[in-house]
Amino acid sequence: MVKIITIKDHERHYYPNHPEKPERVEWIVKEVGYSREWERVDESLLERVHHPEYISLVKTYVGWLDPDTYVTPYTYQIAARAATASYYAKEGSLILTRPPGHHATRNKGMGFCIFNNAVFSAISKEEKVGILDVDAHHGNGTEELLPENAVYASVHMGSGYPGTGRSSDKRRFNMPVYHSLTDKEFAEFLEMAFRFFQERGVEFIVVSLGFDGLYSDPLTYFSLTPKAFYELGERIREWSWVAVLEGGYSPLIGEAAKKFIEGISKG
Numbered sequence: 001m002v003k004i005i006t007i008k009d010h011e012r013h014y015y016p017n018h019p020e021k022p023e024r025v026e027w028i029v030k031e032v033g034y035s036r037e038w039e040r041v042d043e044s045l046l047e048r049v050h051h052p053e054y055i056s057l058v059k060t061y062v063g064w065l066d067p068d069t070y071v072t073p074y075t076y077q078i079a080a081r082a083a084t085a086s087y088y089a090k091e092g093s094l095i096l097t098r099p100p101g102h103h104a105t106r107n108k109g110m111g112f113c114i115f116n117n118a119v120f121s122a123i124s125k126e127e128k129v130g131i132l133d134v135d136a137h138h139g140n141g142t143e144e145l146l147p148e149n150a151v152y153a154s155v156h157m158g159s160g161y162p163g164t165g166r167s168s169d170k171r172r173f174n175m176p177v178y179h180s181l182t183d184k185e186f187a188e189f190l191e192m193a194f195r196f197f198q199e200r201g202v203e204f205i206v207v208s209l210g211f212d213g214l215y216s217d218p219l220t221y222f223s224l225t226p227k228a229f230y231e232l233g234e235r236i237r238e239w240s241w242v243a244v245l246e247g248g249y250s251p252l253i254g255e256a257a258k259k260f261i262e263g264i265s266k267g
């Protein structure tokens, strides 16, 4: 059974009229419920991924890290909880991380992201990890921070934020897409990504689960339906996995999360 984890007080990380808002988690919980709320913070983890000066900035500053990324008086505590949950959550957990993480680099929060949850998850594993980033934006932060034990695969808008992810190498498989991505093309990406993982001996999958590739999303030009996430779930079902929430800014993300869980729980 999939364990769904929410982050305590995440609704206090909020700025009026910003798309990265607490309702995103509510849309999902309304469809799939949740198993537990995560409260614990392990501050000693943070410096394993981020620069001490950046951590201290998030802790003390209130305002904007870039034109997209806000920090409230509660943000440090909430983002540290999300990172801690990503590190400690058991196999088979979907963590509804807010704020999201895949744009966060060692020194910098950007693109709505504060601490890089997927990287915290990857460094907690002894196995070879495949980070599967299905958010419609490229995970520049994850790529920069890619741990020794991990490889990375991403499908993303080629002409969208943040403008990275145009080339691949032994440890990174990037598929930039310049048109409206369909469910069929998404399935083709998954086929290639899992072949890439298998060739590199991956044993554990960390999903950067962004739902902003949905046709209803206000921030992207992709056109996935919730069914694409059913197929994603089916693909991951045979593996050991953890998923962390990235983007997704339309109410349809609730339906897509439900499909993902149905696909992963089948049989």
Ligand SMILES: [Zn+2]
Pocket: 135, 136, 137, 210, 212, 246, 247, 248
């Ligand atoms: Zn995104």
